[in-house]
Each structure stands twice: as C-alpha cells, then as structure tokens.
Amino acid sequence: MNKHDSSIITQILHDCGFEQTSDFRHAHIFIVNTCSVRKHAEQRALSYIAGLRRWRNTQGKIVAVVGCMAERLGDDIATRLPFVDLILGPDSYRQIGDFLNQVYQRDTKIIETSLGGETYCGIYPKRKGISDFVTIMRGCNNFCSYCVVPYVRGRVRSRPPDDIIQEIEVLVRGGVKDIILLGQNVNEYTYNSITFADLLKMVAEVPNVFRVRFLTSHPKDLNDATIEIVKNHRNICEWFHLPLQSGCSRILTLMNRHYTKEMYLDMIDKIKTAIPEATITTDVIVGFPTETEEEFAETLTVMEEVRFDDAYMYRYSPRPGTAAYEMNSLSEDIIKRRLRTLIDFQNKIIIDKTKEMIGKQFEVLFEAEAKSGATRGKTRGNKDVIVEQTIAPGEVRDVIMREVRGRTPIGEIV
Ligand code: SF4
CATH class of the missing domain: 3.80.30.20 (tm_1862 like domain)
Structure with missing residues (x-):
C-alpha cells in the first residue's frame, strides 16, 4: 500500500511541475514515506530521517515525512526531529505540492494529519513495469x-x-x-x-x-x-x-x-x-x-x-x-x-x-532480467521462476520446471 502511495505522491508532484531525481545531491526535497505497522519499521524510519539532518541544513533543502508514522507521531516527529519541514498523513497528499511551495516560500513548518476519507480518485500514477x-x-x-x-x-x-x-x-x-x-x-x-x-x-x-x-x-x-x-x-x-x-x-x-x-x-x-x-x-x-x-x-x-x-x-x-x-x-x-x-x-x-513443481508445466509471465542472462517471471500462483535464457519482459511462455535452487524453481521454455 505504501509503495503504491509513493506512486500517487510522485504523480501529484509531477502534475504540479516537480521533477523526480534518483540522485539526492541534486534534489531539493526529500520525501520519506513511512510505515507504522511494526515498531521496528518506525524505528528504522526515525533513524533514517535523523540521518538526513545534515543534508537538510544545506541551504534550500526540504525534508518531508509522510505516511502512517507521520499520521501517528506527527507532533512527536516535529519535536524529536525539528529540522523536518513537512509532516503529512495518508489523506493529505493531494495538497502536497501547495504545502511544499508554502514551506519553500515562507520558510514555515506544516503538519497536516487529518483523515478525510480520501480515495485519490482520478489520480492514475504512470508506471513502467509489467x-x-x-x-x-x-x-x-x-x-x-x-x-x-x-x-x-x-x-x-x-x-x-x-x-x-x-x-x-x-x-x-x-x-x-x-x-x-x-x-x-x-x-x-x-x-x-x-x-x-x-x-x-x-x-x-x-x-x-x-x-x-x-x-x-x-x-x-x-x-x-x-x-x-x-x-x-x-x-x-x-x-x-x-x-x-x-x-x-x-x-x-x-x-x-x-x-x-x-x-x-x-x-x-x-x-x-x-x-x-x-x-x-x-x-x-x-x-x-x-x-x-x-x-x-x-x-x-x-x-x-x-x-x-x-x-x-x-x-x-x-x-x-x-x-x-x-x-x-x-x-x-x-x-x-x-x-x-x-x-x-x-x-x-x-x-x-x-x-513438487519439478517436471510440471506452468504459464509464466516474464518480468525482468535476472543474473547472468537469465530472466525472472511469475507463475499464475505468484511463484517466482527463473529460466536461463533471455526473454523480453511482458512475454508469456509455458515453462517446465527442471530443478530447485534454494527456494526458486529453475525452468526451461517448452
Ligand atoms: S485491522 Fe489491520 S490486520 Fe485487521 S483487517 Fe484491518 S488492516 Fe488487516
């Protein structure tokens, strides 16, 4: 759910004119999407965010914390990590572009954690995968x-x-x-x-x-x-x-x-x-x-x-x-x-x-390259499968399973 929410945020920001970069040295804004389902997830998120302090304090940078932990610990995050500029709960992403502009222009801190029944209707994140x-x-x-x-x-x-x-x-x-x-x-x-x-x-x-x-x-x-x-x-x-x-x-x-x-x-x-x-x-x-x-x-x-x-x-x-x-x-x-x-x-x-899959035939939808020229795909039963051949992502082939390495079945195209 969080992974998908990150795509929604990316799409909303793209529509507001922001650009995504995978190089944090060029970034102006760092958004951390957080999970609250287990204590360990929160602890890891908190120490990760703490590690952004020096980056944030370079002039003009913004750190935003969003997601379930932001919802649960909003004010607490603001107290423990005072350099965080923007704290948003899972129902507040539609306004994220406006909030970032306000933070940037007015050098202010914003915490918005109200839950308002949002469904993100009409937002269709662009995706590249299979x-x-x-x-x-x-x-x-x-x-x-x-x-x-x-x-x-x-x-x-x-x-x-x-x-x-x-x-x-x-x-x-x-x-x-x-x-x-x-x-x-x-x-x-x-x-x-x-x-x-x-x-x-x-x-x-x-x-x-x-x-x-x-x-x-x-x-x-x-x-x-x-x-x-x-x-x-x-x-x-x-x-x-x-x-x-x-x-x-x-x-x-x-x-x-x-x-x-x-x-x-x-x-x-x-x-x-x-x-x-x-x-x-x-x-x-x-x-x-x-x-x-x-x-x-x-x-x-x-x-x-x-x-x-x-x-x-x-x-x-x-x-x-x-x-x-x-x-x-x-x-x-x-x-x-x-x-x-x-x-x-x-x-x-x-x-x-x-x-038990060995010797049986499965319909495999290929998704991505694996190591050494092999390709990874999924059966209808959601099982990851490797074939030691190059198959284009998106191709569907019948595969006979030949052996198991670790927990992964290795197959051959029929
Ligand atoms: S309360 Fe939590 S575990 Fe129970 S159904 Fe809802 S999301 Fe799942």
Missing part, C-alpha cells in the same frame, strides 16, 4: 486488536468502479499485463450495490487485461461469489492470500479476527474444492500476548495441514493505542524462539512444495 497495483479502497473498519491501520488510515471507503476501470485501461495501454487490486480487506469493497465479486468480474472483462490478482482477503469475508468469479475467469489468477494470523481459536478471538481455526480451515477446503490448483499464501503473527506453547503448536498444526505455498511470518509487535497493547507481552526469548521454529517449519514446506 505488473502493478491498483488501489480499490483505503482504510479499514476491522480493528484487529494488534493493528494500527484503522487509526492511521481511517475508516474503509471504496473507490468508484468507473475510476478503477479507467485507471486499469490506462495501465493496460501503457503495457501493464498483471493488475493487482489492492485494499486492506478487498472483500469489504462496496460501492453503491457493487460488491468485490462484481468489481473483480468488471476488471477481468476490461479488454487486454492479461492477469488479475487481489490483496488482501480477510478469512471472515471471502465469499463463494468471489471464489466463483476467480474460477470462471481465465485471466484471474487462482492465488489467494488469506492471512491466518494464528491457528488457535482462543488467540484469534483475542486478536478480534471474527473466525475460528475451524472456519479458516473450512474456507481453505472451499477454495481447494472449487479450484484444486489454487495456491494459498498467508500471514502469521507469533507470540501474541498470552499465547501458550500448546497454542503455538496449534498454529504449526494448521501450517502443516494447509501446506501454504508461502507465508509472511512476524513476531508480535505491540502498537500503542491498540487493544492488544494493554495485554501482557510474552518474553523476547519466547517470541524469538517461536518465530525461528515457525520459519524453519514453513520453509521446509515451501521447499517441498517447490520441488
């Missing part, structure tokens, strides 16, 4: 007890479907072949009477859209209609990213996730029954307050049962202002040990599943 994100909604209403998103990005609001389709048409004309619809919980998309399943169908029917994917689904909200649309449209990839977070129903209740282990496993069954070749990836949080060894073992059992194709695994990070912040955290040692155990356990599953 694959790109399209935000369909912003914010979240779910208030999972560990998560800061509803506080720093506001309540959920959906973008009008015609605006989404128009952006996709622009992307397709520009050569993008793989569209990833983006939202904190895409299943909650609703605009007038249009649901996420309706929107997905509309996007799949845009001429020349080669692949459609979507992120993130919430297990409590993914429904039959969406699975049916995926099943019935060749250009919608059969890849579901379905965060588990914990395999223990008691912890899921404490997390305010509104599903149990059994409901989650039923959803996996439903997907696999409808689309046997579907790939499923997940997110897991380890060491949530009060999680016992037995409850952690339940998560491992679910991981073993589902055999996820990939997983993002994190240690629990207490976030001030969230409900879980008030709960007693487990010790660092326990959390670290459980995370190591989970990563080792899941990595073995990933390697085994990748080895």
Whole structure:
C-alpha cells in the first residue's frame, strides 16, 4: 500500500511541475514515506530521517515525512526531529505540492494529519513495469486488536468502479499485463450495490487485461461469489492470500479476527474444492500476548495441514493505542524462539512444495532480467521462476520446471 502511495505522491508532484531525481545531491526535497505497522519499521524510519539532518541544513533543502508514522507521531516527529519541514498523513497528499511551495516560500513548518476519507480518485500514477497495483479502497473498519491501520488510515471507503476501470485501461495501454487490486480487506469493497465479486468480474472483462490478482482477503469475508468469479475467469489468477494470523481459536478471538481455526480451515477446503490448483499464501503473527506453547503448536498444526505455498511470518509487535497493547507481552526469548521454529517449519514446506513443481508445466509471465542472462517471471500462483535464457519482459511462455535452487524453481521454455 505504501509503495503504491509513493506512486500517487510522485504523480501529484509531477502534475504540479516537480521533477523526480534518483540522485539526492541534486534534489531539493526529500520525501520519506513511512510505515507504522511494526515498531521496528518506525524505528528504522526515525533513524533514517535523523540521518538526513545534515543534508537538510544545506541551504534550500526540504525534508518531508509522510505516511502512517507521520499520521501517528506527527507532533512527536516535529519535536524529536525539528529540522523536518513537512509532516503529512495518508489523506493529505493531494495538497502536497501547495504545502511544499508554502514551506519553500515562507520558510514555515506544516503538519497536516487529518483523515478525510480520501480515495485519490482520478489520480492514475504512470508506471513502467509489467505488473502493478491498483488501489480499490483505503482504510479499514476491522480493528484487529494488534493493528494500527484503522487509526492511521481511517475508516474503509471504496473507490468508484468507473475510476478503477479507467485507471486499469490506462495501465493496460501503457503495457501493464498483471493488475493487482489492492485494499486492506478487498472483500469489504462496496460501492453503491457493487460488491468485490462484481468489481473483480468488471476488471477481468476490461479488454487486454492479461492477469488479475487481489490483496488482501480477510478469512471472515471471502465469499463463494468471489471464489466463483476467480474460477470462471481465465485471466484471474487462482492465488489467494488469506492471512491466518494464528491457528488457535482462543488467540484469534483475542486478536478480534471474527473466525475460528475451524472456519479458516473450512474456507481453505472451499477454495481447494472449487479450484484444486489454487495456491494459498498467508500471514502469521507469533507470540501474541498470552499465547501458550500448546497454542503455538496449534498454529504449526494448521501450517502443516494447509501446506501454504508461502507465508509472511512476524513476531508480535505491540502498537500503542491498540487493544492488544494493554495485554501482557510474552518474553523476547519466547517470541524469538517461536518465530525461528515457525520459519524453519514453513520453509521446509515451501521447499517441498517447490520441488513438487519439478517436471510440471506452468504459464509464466516474464518480468525482468535476472543474473547472468537469465530472466525472472511469475507463475499464475505468484511463484517466482527463473529460466536461463533471455526473454523480453511482458512475454508469456509455458515453462517446465527442471530443478530447485534454494527456494526458486529453475525452468526451461517448452
Ligand atoms: S483487517 Fe485487521 S490486520 Fe488487516 S488492516 Fe484491518 S485491522 Fe489491520
């Protein structure tokens, strides 16, 4: 989401007459887009920004801090890092050009962190890649007890479907072949009477859209209609990213996730029954307050049962202002040990599943050069694949997998 927000900011600034440079020595303005989802992300951002002080103090330079950490810590950033000129929350990017001009002309400091239901409708960032994100909604209403998103990005609001389709048409004309619809919980998309399943169908029917994917689904909200649309449209990839977070129903209740282990496993069954070749990836949080060894073992059992194709695994990070912040955290040692155990356990599953690809044929959309004349592409199941040949980005080929190096399958063009 942040990566996409950076493209929105770039486009807004471009429309205001600013130019992007990759050489900071020539830059007049340095914008740091920040994340608040974990403490570590904030700490890294704060020390990165602190490192810009000397650069900023060269005459005429401006430092702006934007994004979720700017929203959460606005005044605090201004106090701790007084050289920062502009602090903007995620709903204030439309005015960024004006704010920068004000800072520049009046030598003033601006903090704007109000949340106003912005969807950045009508802003279509220019992209160059084969694959790109399209935000369909912003914010979240779910208030999972560990998560800061509803506080720093506001309540959920959906973008009008015609605006989404128009952006996709622009992307397709520009050569993008793989569209990833983006939202904190895409299943909650609703605009007038249009649901996420309706929107997905509309996007799949845009001429020349080669692949459609979507992120993130919430297990409590993914429904039959969406699975049916995926099943019935060749250009919608059969890849579901379905965060588990914990395999223990008691912890899921404490997390305010509104599903149990059994409901989650039923959803996996439903997907696999409808689309046997579907790939499923997940997110897991380890060491949530009060999680016992037995409850952690339940998560491992679910991981073993589902055999996820990939997983993002994190240690629990207490976030001030969230409900879980008030709960007693487990010790660092326990959390670290459980995370190591989970990563080792899941990595073995990933390697085994990748080895199962050997000898099978996959449709691969090639994206970029890899090392030594090789090319990297993606299967419909979102798996990175390497072939030791030069293939132009955007080309689609059938590939037979021959071997696995590390976690990456190496294939040969059919
Ligand atoms: S669904 Fe839960 S975890 Fe995801 S953004 Fe919303 S509150 Fe955070």
